[in-house]
Amino acid sequence: MEKMNLTTLERNQLLSAARSQTVRAADTRRARLILMLDDGETREAIMQRLRCDSRFISRWSSRFLAERLAGLYARHPGRAPVHPPEKLEARVLNLTLKHRPADGSTHWSSYKLAAALGDVGASTVQRIWRKHGVRPHRLDTHMVSNDPDFETKAADVIGLYLNPPAHAVVFCVDEKTAIQALDRKDRMLPLSPRRAESHGFEYKRNGTLSLFAALNTTTGEVIGKTAPRHTSEQFVAFLTDVIASQRPKQEIHVICDNVSSHKTPRVQELLRQHRNVRLHYTPTYTSWLNQVENWFSRIQRDVITRGIFTTVKDLERKLMRYIREHNKNPRPIKWKYDDPTRRIRPVPFQ
Numbered sequence: 001m002e003k004m005n006l007t008t009l010e011r012n013q014l015l016s017a018a019r020s021q022t023v024r025a026a027d028t029r030r031a032r033l034i035l036m037l038d039d040g041e042t043r044e045a046i047m048q049r050l051r052c053d054s055r056f057i058s059r060w061s062s063r064f065l066a067e068r069l070a071g072l073y074a075r076h077p078g079r080a081p082v083h084p085p086e087k088l089e090a091r092v093l094n095l096t097l098k099h100r101p102a103d104g105s106t107h108w109s110s111y112k113l114a115a116a117l118g119d120v121g122a123s124t125v126q127r128i129w130r131k132h133g134v135r136p137h138r139l140d141t142h143m144v145s146n147d148p149d150f151e152t153k154a155a156d157v158i159g160l161y162l163n164p165p166a167h168a169v170v171f172c173v174d175e176k177t178a179i180q181a182l183d184r185k186d187r188m189l190p191l192s193p194r195r196a197e198s199h200g201f202e203y204k205r206n207g208t209l210s211l212f213a214a215l216n217t218t219t220g221e222v223i224g225k226t227a228p229r230h231t232s233e234q235f236v237a238f239l240t241d242v243i244a245s246q247r248p249k250q251e252i253h254v255i256c257d258n259v260s261s262h263k264t265p266r267v268q269e270l271l272r273q274h275r276n277v278r279l280h281y282t283p284t285y286t287s288w289l290n291q292v293e294n295w296f297s298r299i300q301r302d303v304i305t306r307g308i309f310t311t312v313k314d315l316e317r318k319l320m321r322y323i324r325e326h327n328k329n330p331r332p333i334k335w336k337y338d339d340p341t342r343r344i345r346p347v348p349f350q
Contacts, residue, residue: 220330
């Protein structure tokens with residue numbers, strides 16, 4: 001084949017284009033073609049390495065011989081997009097956020113939205129959604145507090161997290177009720193390469209129990225106790241254990257929700273007997289303010305969800321073992337509100 005007779009300057013420019021990570025792939029391919037021709041590569045070798053045909057070789061070699069480097073640029077590099085990108089994104093986002101599909105669906109899929117627009121592909125819709133963080137297929141849930149004293153109670157609880165009183169201990173207390181001791185009727189299939197652990201579909205109920213927990217917000221330690229039922233008497237008994245675990249006359253602040261079992265006369269009597277203990281109630285429907293709920297989600301994930309419990313006693317033993325192991329290396333929860341602009345405001349009290 002005819003050699004290209006490259007000058008030093010032409011070879012350097014072609015080498016730069018062939019090695020570049022920013023040059024268009026088509027331009028890089030043509031530069032490699034001319035370099036291979038100048039090096040005396042055979043037509044078959046070039047077709048194999050560049051995955052091209054003889055017409056590609058003939059077209060670009062003749063153009064280079066006629067116009068040198070200028071001949072390697074395409075005559076028709078492409079047309080401008082039919083829709084300006086900004087206007088297209090605005091159309092996609094407007095339809096996604098402000099309208100529903102005509103077929104009665106609750107949310108858009110990329111294919112339904114592309115069909116509704118008519119002149120846009122599903123991949124384009126997906127790219128615009130990714131760029132702007134729009135995820136129509138996802139659904140989150142939330143609960144808005146209707147507590148008229150939301151601001152005051154929330155500020156009180158958050159203040160205990162951020163700036164607790166000197167020489168005082170702060171506990172987040174709650175109970176995880178009706179934990180089921182479930183045993184599987186069929187044998188478990190263990191985890192193995194390319195296969196997840198599998199539990200039998202049918203299960204046997206062996207009873208329930210409740211778990212009371214008090215999380216020390218400073219150290220991350222957890223005081224736990226199980227009980228057959230969730231009653232005010234059990235709550236008072238657990239608070240008594242928490243108080244007994246601290247130094248006499250130690251100032252203790254307890255954060256808990258305002259469920260009825262936390263406000264009975266028996267609880268008030270306990271507080272009169274222990275003037276160093278003060279209860280702080282979170283606003284209604286704001287369990288996320290109580291740090292022990294975060295810890296409950298951990299024990300749910302680590303022990304309860306996939307656990308197999310032959311008896312209620314077996315369930316209790318495994319829960320308390322988890323608490324003991326947790327307390328060997330406790331860590332406080334780094335609880336913070338990342339984005340105050342997305343703050344959920346209370347609903348006006350009716």
